[in-house]
Amino acid sequence: MASYDISPEVRAAISSFTLPEKLGFGLVNAPAMFRVDWADGAWGEGRLLPYDAIKLWPGARALQYAELVFEGMKAYRIHQPRPNVFRALDNCARLARSAKRLSMPEVPEPLFLQAVDALVGALADVIPQHSGQALYLRPFLFGTESGYMLRNSTTFSFMVIANPVEAYSTGAMRVAVERKDVRAAVGGVGEVKAGANYAASLRASSAASARNCNVALWLDAREQKYVQELSGMNVFAVLNGELHTPALDGAILPGITRDSLIALARHRGYVVRERAIAIDELLLQVGRGSCSEVFACGTAAIVSPISALVDQDGTEHVPKCIDVVAAELREALLSIQERRSEDLFGWIREVQPKVQLAGTTR
Numbered sequence: 001m002a003s004y005d006i007s008p009e010v011r012a013a014i015s016s017f018t019l020p021e022k023l024g025f026g027l028v029n030a031p032a033m034f035r036v037d038w039a040d041g042a043w044g045e046g047r048l049l050p051y052d053a054i055k056l057w058p059g060a061r062a063l064q065y066a067e068l069v070f071e072g073m074k075a076y077r078i079h080q081p082r083p084n085v086f087r088a089l090d091n092c093a094r095l096a097r098s099a100k101r102l103s104m105p106e107v108p109e110p111l112f113l114q115a116v117d118a119l120v121g122a123l124a125d126v127i128p129q130h131s132g133q134a135l136y137l138r139p140f141l142f143g144t145e146s147g148y149m150l151r152n153s154t155t156f157s158f159m160v161i162a163n164p165v166e167a168y169s170t171g172a173m174r175v176a177v178e179r180k181d182v183r184a185a186v187g188g189v190g191e192v193k194a195g196a197n198y199a200a201s202l203r204a205s206s207a208a209s210a211r212n213c214n215v216a217l218w219l220d221a222r223e224q225k226y227v228q229e230l231s232g233m234n235v236f237a238v239l240n241g242e243l244h245t246p247a248l249d250g251a252i253l254p255g256i257t258r259d260s261l262i263a264l265a266r267h268r269g270y271v272v273r274e275r276a277i278a279i280d281e282l283l284l285q286v287g288r289g290s291c292s293e294v295f296a297c298g299t300a301a302i303v304s305p306i307s308a309l310v311d312q313d314g315t316e317h318v319p320k321c322i323d324v325v326a327a328e329l330r331e332a333l334l335s336i337q338e339r340r341s342e343d344l345f346g347w348i349r350e351v352q353p354k355v356q357l358a359g360t361t362r
């Protein structure tokens with residue numbers, strides 16, 4: 001059997017799956033997943049499997065030492081015969097950088113693309129088809145060897161799981177400026193998508209909720225003076241009509257949405273500046289109105305407006321505009337992702353559907 005043939009078990013799991021009305025973000029698991037294991041210095045054969053719990057040694061280094069890196073990407077199928085993924089090669093390249101930083105084996109590009117194509121092809125008919133909906137893909141690579149010696153595993157798994165999702169939205173976000181904890185320092189793992197970063201961010205996330213905010217805004221680890229990003233999204237400010245975003249400082253995660261918005265905004269005639277943005281300067285400019293709008297971006301929510309920046313002492317800084325430039329850029333990006341407008345930058349990859357479900361009416 002060829003590696004990516006669809007087994008009767010996988011076919012049965014997909015055929016018996018029905019897409020619920022309410023999808024949320026990550027609440028619904030797609031019925032299939034991809035897995036390939038690394039042992040003896042090489043990748044084995046990849047398999048599509050029914051979505052299920054996995055066996056893992058309790059002492060596995062992924063659990064004990066956070067030897068885990070991941071990606072987040074989306075497949076779309078909005079009134080199209082074939083699904084499409086967005087900037088998959090960039091997710092692949094970033095996963096390779098993340099693996100390298102943790103000295104884990106890289107997932108070669110052909111294997112990564114085969115995994116994505118196999119899973120998206122198999123799940124084509126369970127991709128929700130209303131604008132804003134998508135199949136969220138979560139590729140992840142983790143060390144499976146158990147033991148406490150502080151070195152890498154010698155065995156790894158690379159998996160891709162998927163979730164049919166709505167656009168992740170909490171409405172306009174209230175953002176809590178975090179002036180005590182730090183998420184990531186230059187030289188650490190902040191600029192790669194390693195699970196460890198999110199562990200470091202959890203206390204501030206809880207503190208933000210306690211302050212009636214949706215998310216924490218991180219400052220640089222050295223001086224706690226410059227804006228980095230949110231726990232899982234990059235940030236932009238509209239300053240005197242220009243777009244400003246923190247320059248990648250070696251601890252900020254280089255978001256693919258961030259990169260896409262920079263390209264799209266420039267194409268639409270905006271001046272875009274990547275620079276060090278001091279938090280006190282930003283709050284002052286919001287107060288004066290020269291910063292008219294602040295927003296965040298990432299694969300999950302695409303572009304999220306920010307309604308208030310709440311400082312550690314409780315002071316609220318409210319931008320005069322919410323979701324103006326953000327809405328413009330969100331639609332510009334989404335219309336490319338959903339293939340309603342021209343793929344100006346070669347970001348779209350079509351996938352061949354593999355399982356046709358009888359009588360689907362979605």
Ligand SMILES: *Cc1c(COP(=O)(O)O)cnc(C)c1O
Binds near residue numbers: 230231232253
């Ligand atoms: C994933 C992530 C982002 C957004 O990256 P995208 O590629 O745009 O989804 C931003 N910041 C952090 C910390 C992230 O983990």
